[in-house]
Amino acid sequence: MSGRFEQGVGAMRAQMDARVVSYLSSCVHCGICAEACLFFTETGDPRYTPIHKTEPMRKLWSQEYTFWGKIANKLGLSKPLTEQDFADWEMLVYDGCSMCGRCSMVCPLGVDIAYIIRKVKEGLSAAGYSPLDLVQAGERARTIGSPMGVTAKTLEATIRVQEKETGLDIPLDQEGAEYLCLFSSGEIAGFPEFIGSLARIFKATDISWTISSQYFEATNTGVQLGNSELAAELVERIVAAAEKLKVKTVISPECGHAYTTIRWDAPNFIGRPLPFKVVHIMELLEQLRLEGRLKTEGTIDDRLSFHDPCNISRRGGVLEQPRHLLNMVAPKFVEMKEHGDMNWCCGGGGGVSSNERANELRLQVFSAKKRQLDEIKVETLVTSCSNCRHMLEDGLEENEMEVELIGITELIADHLVKETPDRGR
Amino acid sequence: MTEFIEGPLWYFALAVFLIGVAWRMFAIFRSGSKPDFSVPRRSAAVSAVMTSLRRFVPRREMSPRIRLHVVAGYMFHLGLFTLLLFAAPHVEFLQEHLLGFGWTPIPYWAFIVTSQIAFAGLLLLWLHRLLNPVTRLISDADDHVAAVLTFVVMLTGCLALMEAFTGLRVLHRFTVELLMIYFPFSRLMHAFTFIPSRAYTGAWFGRRGVDA
Amino acid sequence: MNNNNPRRISSSPGALCSALMALFALMLALPFAAQATDGGTVPAAKVVNPGAELWREVRQREAPAAGTSQVQGMDSGVLINTYGEQWRQFRMQQLIPAAGVLIGAVLGLILLYHLIKRGVPLEAGRAGNYLLRFKEIDRILHWYVASVFIFLAVTGLILLTGRVVLIPVFGHEVFSVIASASKEGHNLFGPLFLLGVIGLFIRFVSKNFPGKGDIGWLLKAGGFLGGKHPSAGFFNAGEKIWFWLVIFVGLTISATGLILEFPFFGQDRPMMELSLVLHGVGAVLLVAGLFGHIYVGSAGMEGSLESMTTGYVDVNWARQHHDQWAETCEEAGAVIAGEELAKKQRLRGTKNRVPDRPVAEGGQ
DSSP states (O other): OOHHHHHHHHHHHHTOOHHHHHHHHHOOOOOHHHHHOHHHHTTOOGGGOHHHHTHHHHHHHHHHHOHHHHHHHHTTOSOOOOHHHHHHHHIIIIISOOOOOHHHHHOTTOOOHHHHHHHHHHHHHHTTOSOHHHHHHHHHHHHTSSTTOOOHHHHHHHHHHHHHHHTOOOOBSOTTOSEEEOBOHHHHHHOTHHHHHHHHHHHHHTOOEEBOSSOOBOOOHHHHHTOHHHHHHHHHHHHHHHHHTTOSEEEEOSOHHHHIIIIIIHHHHHTSOOSSEEEEHHHHHHHHHHTTOOOBOSOOOSOEEEEOOTTTTTTTOOOSHHHHHHHHHOTTBOOOSSOGGGOOOOSOTTTTTTOGGGHHHHHHTTHHHHHHHHHHTOSEEEESOHHHHHHHHHHHHHTTOOOEEEEHHHHHHHTBOOOSOOTTO | OHHHHHTHHHHHHHHHHHHHHHHHHHHHHHTOOOOOOSOOSSOHHHHHHHHHHHTTSOOGGGTTTTHHHHHHHHHHHHHHHHHHHHSHHHHHHHIIIIISOOOOOOOHHHHHHHHHHHHHHHHHHHHHHHHSHHHHHHOOHHHHHHHHHHHHHHHHHHHTGGGOOHHHHHHHHHHHHHHHHHGGGSGGGHHHHHHHHHHHHHHHHHHTTOOO | OOOOSOOOOOHHHHHHHHHHHHHHHHHHHHHHHHHHSOSOSOOOOOOOOTTHHHHHHHHTSSSOOBOOOSSOSTTTTBSOOHHHHHHHHIIIIIIHHHHHHHHHHHHHHHHHHHHHHOOBOOTTOOOSEEEEOSOHHHHHHHHHHHHHHHHHHHHHHHHHHHHHHTHHHHHHHHHHHHHHHHHHHHHHHHHHHHHHHHHHHHHHGGGOSOOTTHHHHHHTGGGTSSSSOOOOOSSOHHHHHHHHHHHHHHHHHHHHHHHHHOTTSSOOHHHHHHHHHHHHHHHHHHHHHHHHHHHHHTTTBTTOHHHHHTSEEEHHHHHHHOHHHHHHHHHTTOOEEHHHHHHHTOOSSGGGSSSOOOOOTTOO
16 A cells, blocks of 8 residues: 555545435445436446445445444455546546536435535545646636636736727726625636626626736636645635735635535635625626616527536535526527526536547436436527536537537626626727 | 233333333434534524435335335334324223323224335335345344344234233233334334434434535 | 115014024035044044035035025025035145146256256357447336235145145144235235236236247247247247236136135125136146246346346347347347446446546545
């Protein structure tokens, strides 16, 4: 056993809390979780059964915490947890699981399997069994401040382009602003119009906001890797940037795991409550709509639907807001049969789309989303996560499907009431 | 033999069962939980209770995939609990040996019908465990022993119906005691641990404002 | 037979009837007692029964002598049930020995056949590609019916032949326990078999209607006569016959079983006796057929068993035994490659691990 294996086991052991013990004691191996997981349903491969992916944790619990497990281990009657298990489970856990949590919604025993998988990742990453792509992304996040290597300079350049396009000022490093907006590198690089959309909406609703050049990254590779130390370090940078600019609320952008991280997990990574409130951009838009500050005109006449990003809806709790917002501008909005907290994952979350080794698999399991879309035959699909958007784009292209993709913020911004002519428009 | 089974072995089995179950439950809470510093949307405690109840009903998005699980699962569990708690010989036993009070049992024909439902459910579930690739991969010895042992307990009970022979009744008692001894060391503990398991998950989702 | 008088047991006629009934019951028990005990005791001195003449006259009538009685209930007006003895004779002298002979003969024939012919192999060997033959629900249903039936068969045979076969081995006391247990078990599991038969019917009836090639298959006795394997669809004629046998005989057994188990609906003794006869004959037939079914589905035909365990069959097996069905599947593109199937059938063990990641020093 190498030293790193011991590190991995130690990291996993430290994750053994009451919740995990209650879950491992309760699972009766019924297999219902598999029927909820797109990695199983679309491949038919029983190794992707969610509770099977947690096997390293179960083995550790069995051999160190249970009566038969301890005895069987001593007598050599059972196979103990070995480094080979870590090696064998790497692909199941990192390539074959987006931590979407659909399994956790259906287990009759109430087991939160995604929660356990997140903890298994702590062991795997500590022992060095994580995908190389993710590890490198983590390094970039640590050293450059962005897993994709987007620097402050790139951000500033993107902001300038958006200022030109919208004719609006986009405040950078504005101390005392009420809201600080974070971004995922994927947005900055792939969907910069999000930034412009924010500018237009905040101008129309008179919101004081800013962006931090010191630290702007919303995503947390520490969470995707399963490295709490890295996760905490990245969160501290957000806290530092927010405290420096003395903002009251931090806006989580269109990114799934970024939301659960900053809204729900961040305080626990750093061991104290956050000194600011956290909202998802959709929550803020809905709040503005309720206050009567967000006014739209015109509609989009496409037959469209909404793809709920798993970590914003199911794991994050932002469920109703996109419906209210879409009802403002989309008269032909239809729901997919499985929507809201039981939506099928796009297949790319949790680091899966950042891991090139998983490309073939994630495109294969896109068949679940394809089936959903084929059922309702929409022209446009709206979502609120840039990672989902990338994944959906890849899947739609691979399957030669004619469906337009748009982010919800951009859709709302495109329908803002034009009160005064904007500069340059 | 009969004196041993109805005497010392019964007390031993009862002790192992009670102490074992208590210990396993304690082991859960002993592992501790870290506090959650995030700002909740809703009461965690209320959500814990709601989810504990809500999980009895499967999500409609899951049908028809899990139809057999649900139908056979409820046939077995509801059948078993009904006959365990409301069959006349059991009510009598509980009154005499454990509780000191009893209640109105179900009529004999209802006892038979619920046993049949329970048997069918258990048989279907166990066959599913053997024939489905997912459960075949993830099942271990504990799962099979628990299923077979439960079946044997039920079968010896069935064979001892009408209590025509002491030997058959004692055989049933003996298998029950085996099951009681096996119980705390096995996955059968889910009968108790499902409560904290569902509650923890309910609390976690509830804080986020999700009806899990 | 039906006694619609209000319940009124008046003293003297009632008492006389009861006394006669008791005497009658005692008389019926005597031959049983005589049967059960070993021969070899010194015969007692003959004593003439004063009522013997009367009883002989009553019994020699064609039908059960029926009258009226103050006692409520079926058959309470019947003094002597002449069918009773017929049934008993049939059961002891014909049914039980026939059961033994039939089951023994079937087992013996199967054994002989297997020793000589050794089962039918896959002529073209395994192709390594598969067709889905039985879905999970069908397999679960099949094994459900199989296990329930086997339990019923064992307990039923104990009840039928135990007196002859088991008492000599276990003695009376132990046998009474076994028989009592068997009776309770048999009665409880009986209705479960009925549910299974109904399920089988619903799932499989559409595949069991007579179709193309059935006559030809029968004429060639499935390939026994005239070398070449005859053509067949999803199910061949032999399987269809077994299906309908299971359905009809199974339903008969179930119906008679229900009549026997719930004698609250106006069944009189002749009806119960007839039910027992049908129940026993049907059951013995099915048990005998079952041995053939089990043989053909396992050792008798290479590649058959997996159709009911994994649900998939090798394409060559399908082509050899059910060519029409194989053709339809292949045209529809339903063939699954072996490697694809292996992914869906992962089992525990080293062979089915993820592509092996070498346990390098340090991992990465």
